[in-house]
Amino acid sequence: MSSGTPPHEPSTARVGRVSVTPAAQALIERLRAQHGPLMFHQSGGCCDGSAPMCFALGEFITGDADICLGEIAGTPFYMSRSQFEYWEHTHLIIDAVPGNGGMFSLERPTGLRFLTRSRLYEDAEWQALEAQGRP
16 A cells, blocks of 8 residues: 655656746746847857847747747747757756846846746656657
8 A cells, every 4th residue: 555655756757948937937928028029148258159049029030050949928939049059958947046148138127037947857857858859
């Protein structure tokens, strides 16, 4: 007879590449109310380019060198393919913390900035992600 809850197993039904903290979600909603539909891009360049940058949807033109990793708070999140090669084994968690955002990122005047945190996928998550055929 079972004596309690089952051991923790990661949920692999829908493994995503990117997620958002409550603080980042609140900032995204605030920016969306002010600027309309939004998008994110993280290029992996030096300085501002290594941070997630928030733009009005369509303000930043993506191309073959970019991958859409998913959506956070209903907002598409893109990363350059070259940067993705370094991050492909990690789940990205977009957070908002005090500080100055990137020079061209919409959050700059708010006193907050978006920050990418990450964690390695667990084996079951990685297998599910591969089975989903995601980049």
